[in-house]
Amino acid sequence: MESCKVAFFCWESLYAERVGGLANAATNLAETLVKQNHEVHYFTRGSIPDQTINGVQYHYCRPYGQNIVEYCNDMSKAMVSQFRTHDSPGKFDFLHFHDWHPVQALHYLQDRNTILTYHSTEYGRNGNQFGDWWEFREISGKEWYGGLIAKRVTAVSATLRNEVMTLYNVPEEKCEVIPNGIVxxxxxxxxxxxxxxxxxxxxxxxxxxxxxxxxxxxxxxxxxxxxxxxxxxxxxxxxxxxxxxxxxxxxxxxxxxxxxxxxxxxxxxxxxxxxxxxxxxxxxxxxxxxxxxxxxxxxxxxxxxxxxxxxxxxxxxxxxxxxxxxxxxxxxxxxxxxxxxxxxxxxxxxxxxxxxxxxxxxxxxxxxxxxxxxxxxxxx
Structure with missing residues (x-):
């Protein structure tokens, strides 16, 4: 593939806010894209100035919210605001969103060339159980909506691909498996x-x-x-x-x-x-x-x-x-x-x-x- 300009939207990274394995996976994806001569801007959370590490340009925001859903909605708005300041004159070729956290940003930018990667689902995170509390419903709804509006969907395993196709009616031809890697x-x-x-x-x-x-x-x-x-x-x-x-x-x-x-x-x-x-x-x-x-x-x-x-x-x-x-x-x-x-x-x-x-x-x-x-x- 010819060199392209990619925007990552992910709520964690290795160099600022880090929660779990998602930080490792998304950061290494971004750095390997740079090694293969692509330009990557990584929009994420953090209370530090923007910086460039291993060729990846990191842009940080500090969201607020009364709960995790409000927090991620606020994060998405801040990400989109930062994205727009870097989107001209050389427009981004692809916008890559990771998990449900930045789905509101995906909503604002759905007219672009978008790809959503599922690293897990709320259903799976609760031990293959459906929850009846409001956060479960809100997060699951965002996972469904992200799969609906993204131009392309990937999942980190065949099991997860089948899960999102079953839970969220993601068409088979739209969804493919891209596994995680390791150094x-x-x-x-x-x-x-x-x-x-x-x-x-x-x-x-x-x-x-x-x-x-x-x-x-x-x-x-x-x-x-x-x-x-x-x-x-x-x-x-x-x-x-x-x-x-x-x-x-x-x-x-x-x-x-x-x-x-x-x-x-x-x-x-x-x-x-x-x-x-x-x-x-x-x-x-x-x-x-x-x-x-x-x-x-x-x-x-x-x-x-x-x-x-x-x-x-x-x-x-x-x-x-x-x-x-x-x-x-x-x-x-x-x-x-x-x-x-x-x-x-x-x-x-x-x-x-x-x-x-x-x-x-x-x-x-x-x-x-x-x-x-x-x-x-x-x-x-």
């Missing part, structure tokens, strides 16, 4: 696993089980805690580190009072890399996972993954080849963890094969080439 070298580090374990009070030879993610129902940390109870009956030396914050933290800590689980809360990226490379098993017990960036991060570090057989995790893991797929229940999760803890040689082999799959299928360069193909179909 694998960022997650592989030469560390002394025993030293890292010791810093958490863990014996160097004790198996370390790692969970990182938001402590919310969708991510299944409660399933992990109940599974660990069973794992410890089998392996009394097993230790668990739970990294992340969320509404379920106090509940989980109460449930795990008698278990060898260390809740470390939010940790910086550097500490995450140390823990990731010291871990023996990475567990992803999600009830719903449209893609699952932690999977690619663990594979990049050549780590064995035990993951729920759902969504993008199910699509991307080849069972017993590069990971273990388990049911969404404590017994199955416990079985998967215990099996890998008992077979460290097999766990290591699965991790290496996971890294090989990353190098074949999940590098950002080829993925962004697929994305620019989707851009070209906006105007086809």
């Amino acid at each position: 694998p070298r960022a997650y592989r580090a030469s560390i002394d696993p025993g030293e890292v374990k010791a810093s958490y009070g863990i014996h160097p030879y004790a198996p370390l089980i790692l969970f990182i993610g938001r402590l919310v129902y969708q991510k299944g940390p409660d399933l992990l805690i109940e599974a660990i109870r069973k794992v410890c009956q089998h392996r009394g030396d097993a230790k668990v580190v739970v990294a992340g914050t969320g509404d379920m933290r106090q509940f989980l800590q109460d449930r795990a009072k008698d278990l060898p689980v260390n809740f470390v809360g939010y940790i910086p990226d550097s500490e995450y890399i140390r823990l990731l490379n010291a871990a023996d098993v990475v567990v992803i017990p999600s009830r719903n996972e449209p893609f699952g960036l932690v999977l690619l991060e663990a594979w990049s570090a050549e780590k064995c993954v035990v993951a729920s057989n759902v969504g993008g995790l199910s699509e991307n893991i080849d069972a017993f080849v590069n990971g273990i797929k388990v049911g969404v229940d404590p017994d199955s999760i416990a079985w998967g963890i215990s099996t890998m803890v008992d077979e460290p040689w097999n766990a290591g082999a699965l991790g290496i094969r996971g890294r090989n799959k990353v190098d074949r299928l999940f590098l950002w360069g080829p993925i962004v080439q697929r994305l620019t193909g989707a851009y070209s179909r906006v105007v086809a």
Whole structure:
């Protein structure tokens, strides 16, 4: 595709307001587009001056609102105002919106060449359940409306594509799969696993089980805690580190009072890399996972993954080849963890094969080439 000028609209980024995996995915997409000779302006939140990082031009706004819906509507208006100041004389070729947060901005700019990427849905974030509270209805309505008015739609997995087509009647010919990618070298580090374990009070030879993610129902940390109870009956030396914050933290800590689980809360990226490379098993017990960036991060570090057989995790893991797929229940999760803890040689082999799959299928360069193909179909 010839060089083009692209505007990103996303409520988070790696260099200002960062909430979850969306920041990583959208930022890396933008930076890879620049590497492929495209111009990218990234409209997002932040309380810092506009700046250019790795060739991407970031434009920040500071929205306000009584609730998340009002907040995102205010953010969208501010984004559009900033966008218009940069839209002339060289008009943008494509406008790329990420998730529901900037859908109001998509509404204002719907006459342009627009593309909307679903990274998840409100239905999925609530554990495949329909909510009857007003925020659920408002957010789901915005997700439906975004899919209706965008010229092109992408989803990060086939499961999510089917979900948005079913929930929001997005036509099949309008929606395609563009997966997330990874920069694998960022997650592989030469560390002394025993030293890292010791810093958490863990014996160097004790198996370390790692969970990182938001402590919310969708991510299944409660399933992990109940599974660990069973794992410890089998392996009394097993230790668990739970990294992340969320509404379920106090509940989980109460449930795990008698278990060898260390809740470390939010940790910086550097500490995450140390823990990731010291871990023996990475567990992803999600009830719903449209893609699952932690999977690619663990594979990049050549780590064995035990993951729920759902969504993008199910699509991307080849069972017993590069990971273990388990049911969404404590017994199955416990079985998967215990099996890998008992077979460290097999766990290591699965991790290496996971890294090989990353190098074949999940590098950002080829993925962004697929994305620019989707851009070209906006105007086809």
